[in-house]
Amino acid sequence: MAFNNPAFRNEAFTSQGAVAAAQDISAQQLDEIYNRPSAEPQGEVMTVENTIQKTVFSFAVLLVGAVVGWFTAEAVPFLWIGAGLVGFVLALVNIFKKEPSPALILAYSAVQGVFVGGISAFYNAAFDGVVLQAVIATFVVVGVTLALFASGKIRASKRATKIFLIAMIGYALFSVVNLFIMLFGGAGGNPWGLRGDFTIAGIPLGLILGVLVVILAAYSLVLDFDFIQKGARNKAPAKYGWTGAFGIMVTVIWLYLELLRMFAIARN
Helix, strand or coil: CCHHHHHHHHHHHHHHHHHHHHHHHHHHHHHHHHCCCCCCCCCCCCCHHHHHHHHHHHHHHHHHHHHHHHCHHHHHHHHHHHHHHHHHHHHHHHHHHCCCCCHHHHHHHHHHHHHHHHHHHHHHCCCCCCCHHHHHHHHHHHHHHHHHHCCCCCCCCHHHHHHHHHHHHHEEEEEEHHHHHHCCCCCCCCCCCCCHHHCCCHHHHHHHHHHHHHHHHHHHHHHHHHHHHHHHHCCCECCHHHHHHHHHHHHHHHHHHHHHHHHHHHHH
């Protein structure tokens, strides 16, 4: 079936690896920006409004790529698989780059859009309607998290961030182990590996982990929102709005892919 494709086996690992690295680097960038001696801002400064504009534009580019990936998925499967690999490389380049590059961030949006569109088409072919479920769930999680953050009910903290990073590292290690198990047939041929083969109280491990990942992704969004809020408050250079946009994009893509797999496991 479509979900036996090797690309399904590594898409979550690459996404969460990018998210973990992005949050770690973002924290370092914040420290560097906010610990600089106070001075009058030179030129355009970062605001919530211009960061939102950059975020919306980035997602518009991603959507165009997704349309291409969706309609070419069956005829040219190597296009979206290759786009996923290129997207991962571009994610790492953007994460470790000292200065944000709008061109590289938009390039990431385009190729990652092709990957998301292609893998969504394959999931939908195997589990009709699962893409719509994942899209709706993604909007709900993002909307609720944003509402709670805007109301001040949830905030980023050093302790919670440490727990988040530890959990991300643990989940990434589990994904690597699970990938090797699937590659070498150690899960009885189950396409989800331990996620589908191992159960707790009759519930597949993949569903339990899915709930955990949604919580991690929600907190990752809190860190993204916190970065933007503090950047605007401290009048950081406007270019760091692209960093905020990139962080939100990486997190939302990761959340969507994890929800997509979680709903597919539930169907299976």
